[in-house]
Amino acid sequence: xxxxxxxxxxxxxxxxxxxxxxxxxxxxxxxxxxxxxxxxxxxxxxxxxxxxxxxxxxxxxxxxxxxxxxxxxxxxxxxxxxxxxxxxxxxxxxxxxxxxxxxxxxxxxxxxxxxxxxxxxxxxxxxxxxxxxxxxxxxxxxxxxxxxxxxxxxxxxxxxxxxxxxxxxxxxxxxxxxxxxxxxxxxxxxxxxxxxxxxxxxxxxxxxxxxxxxxxxxxxxxxxxxxxxxxxxxxxxxxxxxxxxxxxxxxxxxxxxxxxxxxxxxxxxxxxxxxxxxxxxxxxxxxxxxxxxxxxxxxxxxxxxxxxxxxxxxxxxxxxxxxxxxxxxxxxxxxxxxxxxxxxxxxxxxxxxxxxxxxxxxxxxxxxxxxxxxxxxxxxxxxxxxxxxxxxxxxxxxxxxxxxxxxxxxxxxxxxxxxxxxxxxxxxxxxxxxxxxxxxxxxxxxxxxxxxxxxxxxxxxxxxxxxxxxxxxxxxxxxxxxxxxxxxxxxxxxxxxxxxxxxxxxxxxxxxxxxxxxxxxxxxxxxxxxxxxxxxxxxxxxxxxxxxxxxxxxxxxxxxxxxxxxxxxxxxxxxxxxxxxx
Numbered sequence: 358x359x360x361x362x363x364x365x366x367x368x369x370x371x372x373x374x375x376x377x378x379x380x381x382x383x384x385x386x387x388x389x390x391x392x393x394x395x396x397x398x399x400x401x402x403x404x405x406x407x408x409x410x411x412x413x414x415x416x417x418x419x420x421x422x423x424x425x426x427x428x429x430x431x432x433x434x435x436x437x438x439x440x441x442x443x444x445x446x447x448x449x450x451x452x453x454x455x456x457x458x459x460x461x462x463x464x465x466x467x468x469x470x471x472x473x474x475x476x477x478x479x480x481x482x483x484x485x486x487x488x489x490x491x492x493x494x495x496x497x498x499x500x501x502x503x504x505x506x507x508x509x510x511x512x513x514x515x516x517x518x519x520x521x522x523x524x525x526x527x528x529x530x531x532x533x534x535x536x537x538x539x540x541x542x543x544x545x546x547x548x549x550x551x552x553x554x555x556x557x558x559x560x561x562x563x564x565x566x567x568x569x570x571x572x573x574x575x576x577x578x579x580x581x582x583x584x585x586x587x588x589x590x591x592x593x594x595x596x597x598x599x600x601x602x603x604x605x606x607x608x609x610x611x612x613x614x615x616x617x618x619x620x621x622x623x624x625x626x627x628x629x630x631x632x633x634x635x636x637x638x639x640x641x642x643x644x645x646x647x648x649x650x651x652x653x654x655x656x657x658x659x660x661x662x663x664x665x666x667x668x669x670x671x672x673x674x675x676x677x678x679x680x681x682x683x684x685x686x687x688x689x690x691x692x693x694x695x696x697x698x699x700x701x702x703x704x705x706x707x708x709x710x711x712x713x714x715x716x717x718x719x720x721x722x723x724x725x726x727x728x729x730x731x732x733x734x735x736x737x738x739x740x741x742x743x744x745x746x747x748x749x750x751x752x753x754x755x756x757x758x759x760x761x762x763x764x765x766x767x768x769x770x771x772x773x774x775x776x777x778x779x780x781x782x783x784x785x786x787x788x789x790x791x792x793x794x795x796x797x798x799x800x801x802x803x804x805x806x807x808x809x810x811x812x813x814x815x816x817x818x819x820x821x822x823x824x825x826x827x828x829x830x831x832x833x834x835x836x837x838x839x840x841x842x843x844x845x846x847x848x849x850x851x852x853x854x855x856x857x858x859x860x861x862x863x864x865x866x867x868x869x870x871x872x873x874x875x876x877x878x879x880x881x882x883x884x885x886x887x888x889x890x891x892x893x894x895x896x897x898x899x900x901x902x903x904x905x906x907x908x909x910x911x912x913x914x915x916x917x918x919x920x921x922x923x924x925x926x927x928x929x930x931x932x933x934x935x936x937x938x939x
Contacts, residue, residue: 360395372395373399378399384407387441398426403908425445430443431443433479435485443468443479457470478492487503494833498519519534521536526595530545537554539747540745541747543568573595578593588605589605641719642671642724674690675689678770684760686738690777696731698777701778703934704778705734707724710737737768740760741758756846759853782932782933787814788812792814793814793818796870799868807931808928808931811868811884814872819847855887865898872905874907
C-alpha cells in the first residue's frame with residue numbers, strides 16, 4: 358500500500374509491503390479525515406483474525422501498539438482524527454463474540470472496551486458527539502447510541518425487520534431505508550421515534566436506483582446507488598433538497614478499496630469533513646480501479662491515481678433473458694470490439710446471486726485475460742443478489758432460492774439460442790455463494806456447460822450447520838437459505854442442495870471444485886463431498902478437487918492471483934482458448 362501527496366505522483370511512500378511481511382496481507386484500510394493517519398487491517402496467514410495497525414502517512418511508522426482485527430471489523434473515525442471507534446469479532450473455535458472499542462490516539466492511547474451491545478458496528482456522528490451502534494446482517498438497524506462526553510448509552514426501539522442504516526446528524530438520524538421502498542429511500546428520523554416510520558421525513562424518494570449506503574459530509578448526503586447493476590454517486594443538499602450526480606465513469610462498481618465494503622457488501626466513499634470532498638474508486642469490466650476526488654462545493658472531479666492496463670479494445674452490452682416465471686434477467690457481456698461475433702465465441706459466465714450482494718461488472722484479472730484471448734465474459738444479475746433492491750434479493754432467498762438457478766439457466770440458454778456461444782464453448786465460475794450457484798449448475802444442468810468451476814462452495818445444505826466453523830457465517834447462512842432442522846425448509850433445501858442432486862449424465866461438464874484448507878466459512882469437506890458424488894455418478898467425466906493449503910476464505914498465501922490462474926487455465930483448456938490468441 359502506498360501514500361502520496363496529491364499532485365506529486367513520483368513521491369510515493371510505502372505504508373504496507375507484503376514482500377517485507379511474509380505471511381501477512383492487507384485486508385482493508387480506513388484513512389483519517391485529515392489524511393494524516395490510516396488504520397490498516399492486516400491478516401496473518403489464512404486466519405480471519407490479525408492486527409489493526411495505525412500508521413502515520415508522512416513517516417510510514419506505526420502509531421501505538423496494534424489491536425485485534427478480523428475480517429468483520431469496521432472503523433469509524435472521529436471528525437478531528439484524534440481517534441476512532443471500531444468493531445471486532447473474536448474467533449474462538451466454533452464460537453464467536455463481538456465487541457466495540459474506542460481507540461484514542463496519542464502517547465498513552467490504547468483500545469478501550471465500550472460497554473454497548475455486541476455483534477454490531479459503530480458509526481461516529483457528523484459532529485463526533487455521539488456514536489451510533491448498528492446491528493444486523495441483511496437488515497441493518499440502529500440499536501442505540503453512546504454519548505461520548507458522558508458515556509451514557511441510549512437504546513433505540515428500532516424494528517428488527519426494518520432496514521435503517523445511516524449516521525446521526527445533530528439530534529436526528531439520516532439514513533437509507535427499504536421501509537416503504539424496495540429500492541431504498543433516504544429519510545431523516547427523530548432519535549426518539551426511530552421505531553415509528555410514520556414520523557420519518559423523506560429526504561430522497563425511491564427512484565429507479567437501488568440505494569446501498571450513504572455518507573454525510575456537513576449538510577450534504579452522498580448516496581451510493583446501483584442503476585442496472587452499475588454504480589453511481591448522487592449528492593443531496595439537506596437544506597434545499599437539490600441533488601446532483603457525481604460525473605464518475607459509468608458502467609462498473611464504485612467502492613473504496615477495489616471491492617465492496619466488508620460484511621454488508623455496499624459500495625461506499627471516503628469523506629473528508631475538513632475539505633468537503635469525497636474520494637472513491639471506480640472499476641468497470643474493462644477498466645482497473647481508478648481513484649477520484651470530488652469537490653462537493655465546487656463540483657470538480659480529479660483523477661488521483663489509476664492503473665493504465667485497461668482494455669481499450671473492449672466493450673460491453675446488456676442482454677435480457679426471460680426466467681422460468683417470466684421475470685426479465687439482465688446480463689452484462691464484455692468482449693473485444695474487434696472480435697467476430699457472427700460465430701459463437703468461448704464464453705465465461707461469472708455468477709453469484711445471493712446475500713443481497715450485487716454482481717456488479719468490475720475489473721477482474723482472470724476475466725481480463727479471458728477477454729484478451731478472444732472470449733466473452735458475462736455478469737448475470739441473478740435474483741438473490743442486490744442489484745435491484747430488497748424485492749430482487751427476497752425473490753432469490755430461502756423458499757424462493759430456486760429463482761436464482763432458474764435465472765442462471767435462462768441466461769445461459771439465451772446465450773446459446775442467440776448464437777453468442779454454444780454449450781461446448783460455455784463455462785461457469787462462481788466463488789463462495791457463487792460457488793454454491795456453480796455447484797448446483799454442475800449437479801442439475803450437466804447438459805448446459807462444457808466446464809464448471811465451483812470455488813469455496815457449500816455443497817451439503819442439509820448438514821452445513823452441524824459442522825460450521827464460524828458461528829457468524831452459520832447464522833448468516835441459515836438466514837439466507839433456511840434452517841435444515843425445520844422440516845419445511847429442509848424439504849426445499851433438498852431440491853437444490855448440490856450433493857443431493859447429482860445425477861448420471863451422458864455428456865457432463867468437466868468440473869473443478871476448489872476450496873481452502875483453513876476456510877471457516879465454507880469448510881473444505883463440502884468440496885470433497887461434491888467431488889466424491891460427481892466421481893461416483895459420472896465415473897468417466899472429469900471431476901477435480903483442489904484444496905489450497907495455508908489459505909482461508911479469501912485470506913492467506915500471496916493473494917488470489919495464483920488461484921485465479923489455476924481455475925482460468927482449467928477453463929481455457931476445456932474450451933480450447935489459447936492465451937493471448939484472439
